[in-house]
Amino acid sequence: MTDTARTSPVTLHDVAREAGVSLATASRSLNGSTRNVKAANRERVLEAAERLGYSANASAQAVARGTTTTVALLVGDIADPYFSSIAAGVVGAAEDHHLVVTMAETRRDTEREVEMVRALRGQRPRAIILAASRRVGDPHADALAEELSKYESGGGRVVFISTVDAPFRMLHVDNAGGARALGTQLAAMGYRSVAILAGPGGEDAPPLRTSEDRLSGFRAGLAEHGIEVPPERVVSTAFTRDGGYEGMQQLLTTHGPTLGDIDLVFAVNDVMAVGAMSAARDAGLIPGRDIAIAGFDDIPTLRDVTPRLTTASLPLERVGEEALALALAEEAGSPALLEAEVAVRESTPGR
Amino acid sequence: MTDTARTSPVTLHDVAREAGVSLATASRSLNGSTRNVKAANRERVLEAAERLGYSANASAQAVARGTTTTVALLVGDIADPYFSSIAAGVVGAAEDHHLVVTMAETRRDTEREVEMVRALRGQRPRAIILAASRRVGDPHADALAEELSKYESGGGRVVFISTVDAPFRMLHVDNAGGARALGTQLAAMGYRSVAILAGPGGEDAPPLRTSEDRLSGFRAGLAEHGIEVPPERVVSTAFTRDGGYEGMQQLLTTHGPTLGDIDLVFAVNDVMAVGAMSAARDAGLIPGRDIAIAGFDDIPTLRDVTPRLTTASLPLERVGEEALALALAEEAGSPALLEAEVAVRESTPGR
DNA sequence: CCTAGGGTGGAGAGCGCTTTCCGCAACCGC
DNA sequence: GCGGTTGCGGAAAGCGCTCTCCACCCTAGG
CATH class of the missing domain: 3.40.50.2300 (Response regulator)
Incomplete structure (x- = not known):
């Protein structure tokens, strides 16, 4: 029966004693060792381990194995x-x-x-x-x-x-490339007067690399259709949902309650875009009708925001998986590149 | 200078040697020990550690300290x-x-x-x-x-x-209590004919405790106003966004494209509710107008879904904090209870 | 019948730490 | 000047494992 009152974990030593074998044999039976252990002994060890509720101390293994x-x-x-x-x-x-x-x-x-x-x-x-x-x-x-x-x-x-x-x-x-494709696409859809919600940019908060890349990429995409975004139409704000919300508010105060001639707002990530949509809505504007909005990332929660947000889609879970694969790979290799795919949805119906 | 070509981490031993002191002294200087070390020695150890880029091996510490x-x-x-x-x-x-x-x-x-x-x-x-x-x-x-x-x-x-x-x-x-309060509130707002999207319930997927509690709590709340939810109006589905989506689809096929006389759908959690809203919308129904919807949890992403979802609000981050506090507390104590707070929003305008 | 040699068990060194214990000095009060 | 504290450094014994190395037994081959 399990010794219920003990206060320190069962050790390999305990298991070995219980099974009547040496530490070495117990270790070999329980953990993947190259060495063979006679079936009878292994049995006894496994049973003892099971009986005692043994679980190998990962720290000790780490120290021993290095x-x-x-x-x-x-x-x-x-x-x-x-x-x-x-x-x-x-x-x-x-x-x-x-x-x-x-x-x-x-x-x-x-x-x-x-x-x-x-x-x-x-x-x-x-x-x-x-x-x-x-x-x-x-x-x-x-x-x-x-x-x-x-x-x-x-x-x-x-x-x-x-x-x-x-x-x-x-x-x-591929932040720059994705943003560029998105910009091209949206320009082709007829948007001409755009504002951008970028990430932080003050001296206290240095700009985010991601934000900069998406910003310049998007601009480059627009430029293919001869569209420019003057600096005063790029607002720097936090890279968060609230940042997006405040950024849109700022646009609203600067350009008036209907945003003047602005027909598209691009936020450098989805949470910001989504916050911006809320701000627009709170100001009485209907996103996708009164103002077009686009984001970047394609976060899963986007599936349930209305109108469906146009964005550059990143396979986020896969990003995580690839990152781990990269970590485990023997050779460092050249930098892997993950592409973003433009997903045009209701938030930019075109004009 | 840092030895850049080594392949195994700097050890305490290295630091001690570099500082010209014993292992014990190095250990005492670097880690919170009760024992004093003369300032001069401590200095030398700290400098050596800094110079070598030493970072204590947590596994080894774990083994030694237990x-x-x-x-x-x-x-x-x-x-x-x-x-x-x-x-x-x-x-x-x-x-x-x-x-x-x-x-x-x-x-x-x-x-x-x-x-x-x-x-x-x-x-x-x-x-x-x-x-x-x-x-x-x-x-x-x-x-x-x-x-x-x-x-x-x-x-x-x-x-x-x-x-x-x-x-x-x-x-x-407090799933039951929160759900009950929510049910009472909604019944008071005039909803009479309700359907519920519950969690899984087949034999292959045993029901979730959370789901059951919220289900029965909500029913109890409705019952205070004499409202009952017949079993055929409770659909069992996955506890996820997609589950909510499919659950709503199921309601739509069973009760027709306008959901018949159903005036409120309660989903046992927010992601399900949000999925259900999408399903309703995809079927041409406008949530909050054609059909009222309520959820449970108050997940942060709710801030940007439209219409704003009525829910029972849980302080989720605090749940995590309290859980850790509970884990660290000396005494186990009696179970802590976290209350849910009813948040009525646009998705249930009342009738 | 003797000897290689493969298979297997166990002793023990060692992983990187912490901490006890001991020894040495410097200091105190009388 | 002496016994008794302190204060502090270092040697070394662990902590729970792994794994090398050696000893042993059994089998096969000569």
Whole structure:
């Protein structure tokens, strides 16, 4: 029967004693060893382990083997559908490899990010996957790179999900290309006067690389049809739902309650676009009729917002899966590139 | 300078040698020890550590100290806003305590859940928090309980976020009470003919405890106003967005394209409600006008669905925070209870 | 009948830490 | 000047494992 009152876990030693064999034999029977153990002995060990409710101490194994079964994932905000979708992909794929995922949140703060990496490094994960966003001219970028280099020189693997030029394994997302295609498409649909809700851009909050790429890509797409977006029509705001909401409010105050001649608002990500739609609606405008709106990412929650949002679709779960695959690959290889696909929906009916 | 070509991490030994002190002194200087170290020595150790880029091996510390700094979180589906909000709460709170969270996904399968617990147990987390949903008459419930008992008898802590009668630390969510209040409220608003989208209920998929509680609570609330929901108006479907969508489709085929006399559909959670709204809309019905819809949870993404969904509001991030607090509390105490608050919005304008 | 050699079990070293225990000095009060 | 504290450094014994190495037995071949 199970010893119910003990207070420290059953050890391999206990199992070995119970089975009447040595530690070595117990270890060999329970964990994938190359060495054979006679069937009778293995039986006894397995039974003893079962009887005692033994579960191998992963920390001790890690110390003895010199390697863990852990992968670390760093995201900006767990509750954000963009990150949680990627996380789902990573966790799902990790499980196929019998790896455990430890997750940390940067709260979109690059200084915190460095600290988190420092902390995660102690866990000796097989890989650290960074899904949190890069910033242009980030004052902590060097500190981050240094921390990651230390980690890598200790045998760890670093994977960036981002468009950035760093000496680590990279999973590039075609932000610029996707945005450009989206811009071209929308221009072809007749939109002429557009405003853009971009990510942060003040001196206190350096711009996000992702945001910049999407911004310039989109502009380039529009330019193919001779359309320009003057700087005063690009509003810098937080990369979040609330940022999108406030950005749209700002447009409304600047350009009047019907947004003047603006016929399309492009938000650099979906949560912002969705926030912008709410702001428009709260101001009495009907998105998709009074104002066209487009986003980027194609987060799953989009399926149930009305009107259906036009966006550049990213296979988010797959991003997570690929990131893990990249982390596990023997060779670093050249940066993988994930394409975005334009999805035109009701929020941009055309004109 | 940093030795950039090494392939295994810097150890405490390296630091001690570099600083010219013993292992003991290095350990005492770097980690919170009660013992004092002369300032000069501590300085040298810290400098050496910095110079070498040392980061203590958490596994080794865990083995030596006999305790980890890890907390495990088990959710049904990471990409589901309900779970990801709770996860955000757990991760945020964990960080305040310098704990690392490892996350696993049951994919809503109770058999997998047992396996995951078994795997997580090996990590010797300080606590295992189970946010995945309980099922009524779950054939794997005993196996789960046994696995958890073993874990607990090894000194671990188990926290359930659920309404269930288990001998572990419990964070009860007032599903029944919230649903009842919601039912009462809606009945008072004039709804008389209601249908309910409940969770799974076939023999292959045992019903979810949460779903059952909300179902019966809601019915009880309606009953206060003399309203009954006949069994044929309760459709069993998956506890997901798609489940909600299909459930509504089912109602539409059974009751006709305008849902006959049904004036309110209650879905036992928000993602289902939101899926149901989409199904209604796809069938040409306008939610909030042609059919009233209500949900449960108040997931953050609700802010941007139209019409705004009436629901019973749960402080999801706080649920996560409280769960962690419960896990860390010295005494198990009596089950905590988190109330739901009725939030009437546009999706149920009243009649 | 003797000897190789394959198969198997166990002793024990070692993984990177923490922490006990001991020893040495410097300091106190008398 | 002496016994008795403190204060602090280091040696070494673990923590729970893995895995090398050696010893042993059994079988096969000569």
